[in-house]
Amino acid sequence: MADEITINASLQINDTNLVEAFIPGTLTIDFATAGASSRYGSGGVQAIGTSVEQITQGDTTDGGVYFFRNIDETNFVEIGVTSDDTSGGTFYPVLKLLAGEYSVGRLSNATIFAKADTAAVNLQFRMLSP
Secondary structure: OOOOEEEEEEEEEEEOOEEEEEEEEEEEEOOOOOOOHHHHOEEEEEEEOOOOEEOOOOOOOOOEEEEEEEOOOOOOEEEEEEOOOOOOOOEEEEEEEOOOOEEEEEEOOOOOEEEEOOOOEEEEEEEEOO
16 A cells, blocks of 8 residues: 555634745655554653653654644643653754644654653654654
């Protein structure tokens, strides 16, 4: 099979003197490993504390497609990488998700970390092997 993953996106801006729409269309992505249960990657909900911790990656080893959603009602969470692929390395956040926000895209690395702002948050996620 091909094109097992489909992503649709649109962005609408309505402000006093600005109205814009970005509708890039549908993006389809193949799974490289067909048929194996491990191809479904990892996912679920993980409690993320105020210290840097690795997002549980399961069988995902080569990056791939991700979905992250901060399901906390108050605090934000940062998602990124570290200098040495451990929670003890220097944390470099690349995403900041406020309460209720989400992000979808492609990872270049499966070793991903997160850190909550003021109090622990629940991060819903899915990482799919390419």
